[in-house]
Amino acid sequence: MDIIFHHPTFNAQQWIEGMQQKLPEASVRQWQPGDNQPADYALVWHPPVEMLSGRQELKGVFALGAGVDSILSKLQAHPEMLPKGVPLFRLEDTGMALQMQEYAVSQVLHWFRRFDDYQALKQQAKWQPLDDYHHENFTIGVLGAGVLGGKVAESLAAWGFPVRCWSRSKKDYHGVTSYAGAEQLDEFLNGTRVLINLLPNTPQTVGIINSQLLNKLADGAYVMNLARGVHLIEDDLLAALDSGKVKSAMLDVFAKEPLPENSPLWKHPRVAITPHLAAVTRPEEAMVYIAKTIRQIENGESPGGQVSLDNGY
Numbered sequence: 135m136d137i138i139f140h141h142p143t144f145n146a147q148q149w150i151e152g153m154q155q156k157l158p159e160a161s162v163r164q165w166q167p168g169d170n171q172p173a174d175y176a177l178v179w180h181p182p183v184e185m186l187s188g189r190q191e192l193k194g195v196f197a198l199g200a201g202v203d204s205i206l207s208k209l210q211a212h213p214e215m216l217p218k219g220v221p222l223f224r225l226e227d228t229g230m231a232l233q234m235q236e237y238a239v240s241q242v243l244h245w246f247r248r249f250d251d252y253q254a255l256k257q258q259a260k261w262q263p264l265d266d267y268h269h270e271n272f273t274i275g276v277l278g279a280g281v282l283g284g285k286v287a288e289s290l291a292a293w294g295f296p297v298r299c300w301s302r303s304k305k306d307y308h309g310v311t312s313y314a315g316a317e318q319l320d321e322f323l324n325g326t327r328v329l330i331n332l333l334p335n336t337p338q339t340v341g342i343i344n345s346q347l348l349n350k351l352a353d354g355a356y357v358m359n360l361a362r363g364v365h366l367i368e369d370d371l372l373a374a375l376d377s378g379k380v381k382s383a384m385l386d387v388f389a390k391e392p393l394p395e396n397s398p399l400w401k402h403p404r405v406a407i408t409p410h411l412a413a414v415t416r417p418e419e420a421m422v423y424i425a426k427t428i429r430q431i432e433n434g435e436s437p438g439g440q441v442s443l444d445n446g447y
């Protein structure tokens with residue numbers, strides 16, 4: 135079995151040795167330009183077109199992340215990159231759900247306990263107890279209720295918040311009210327105080343967090359974007375912050391990354407920023423998952439994690 139690997143920043147040696155150890159029968163190599171020797175599987179992130187083009191012999195391509203938008207958009211321009219019938223897999227959880235839970239829970243508690251307000255008061259050397267917020271007025275809405283969104287929603291429900299989620303199909307997550315489809319989006323938004331985005335980037339979800347949507351949230355809402363920058367119209371968020379409709383935002387992803395130095399988001403006192411690291415690929419967990427999936431394919435089983443090219447995620 136031959137496996138080729140390409141990632142612009144990961145330590146290739148670590149991946150080659152790790153995969154080799156998990157699949158001793160495999161021969162794993164870092165793909166180099168000009169290498170068109172046969173391969174059974176490809177592990178990739180931002181793959182060059184020529185790495186995958188015409189490789190009809192592949193039994194599977196593994197994206198080394200959860201979101202496959204960058205690969206799918208490249209495929210639009212270069213359909214030959216994924217020969218017909220070759221399945222594309224992505225990482226399902228592999229340690230990312232826990233990271234997303236840590237990120238979301240810590241920030242929700244930060245807002246709920248009004249640490250943002252106390253930080254602002256501290257700047258003015260003001261000792262001033264504020265009114266408590268109450269769980270019943272702190273409804274959390276998670277846009278996108280898949281592998282990551284579902285777990286984030288459940289972890290917040292465990293803290294006693296009313297939690298709802300929105301997805302294409304109905305869900306049955308513990309302590310979480312499920313809304314599904316475009317026809318239930320308004321109902322989902324109505325009363326949502328904290329909006330957390332964990333949708334995939336698809337033609338249906340681009341620009342979904344815009345002024346129309348923000349205006350449907352509860353007054354003084356909070357917005358957390360953990361999915362993709364293109365989901366959020368940054369100017370609309372800034373307008374909603376300035377009008378007071380949105381009280382604060384925590385953003386991990388941006389329309390342009392790295393976020394340009396002249397972006398007004400950097401200086402906004404009620405916007406917090408992290409550089410796209412809400413959940414990163416954990417090599418060990420990812421390799422265990424990929425090796426397990428390869429074994430399932432080799433045994434003629436149908437593994438999970440296959441991307442639907444029709445749905446775009």
Ligand SMILES: NC(=O)C1=CN([C@@H]2O[C@H](COP(=O)(O)OP(=O)(O)OC[C@H]3O[C@@H](n4cnc5c(N)ncnc54)[C@H](OP(=O)(O)O)[C@@H]3O)[C@@H](O)[C@H]2O)C=CC1
Pocket residue numbers: 200201202225226227230277278279280281282283300301302303304315316332333334335336338339360361362386387410411412413414447
């Ligand atoms: N900031 C970061 O560091 C990271 C960001 N991400 C981002 O998080 C995203 C989510 O990951 P993951 O949870 O694994 O993805 P999943 O595919 O498991 O979940 C996607 C969810 O979105 C829902 N959805 C998709 N399209 C629509 C639509 N048009 N209307 C309503 N709901 C929709 C799906 O509904 P249904 O369940 O019904 O299909 C599903 O619940 C990734 O695509 C990636 O962009 C991921 C990792 C790290």
Ligand SMILES: O=C(O)C(=O)CO
Pocket residue numbers: 198199200201202410411413414415
């Ligand atoms: O896995 C993903 O989709 C990511 O965004 C990782 O940073």
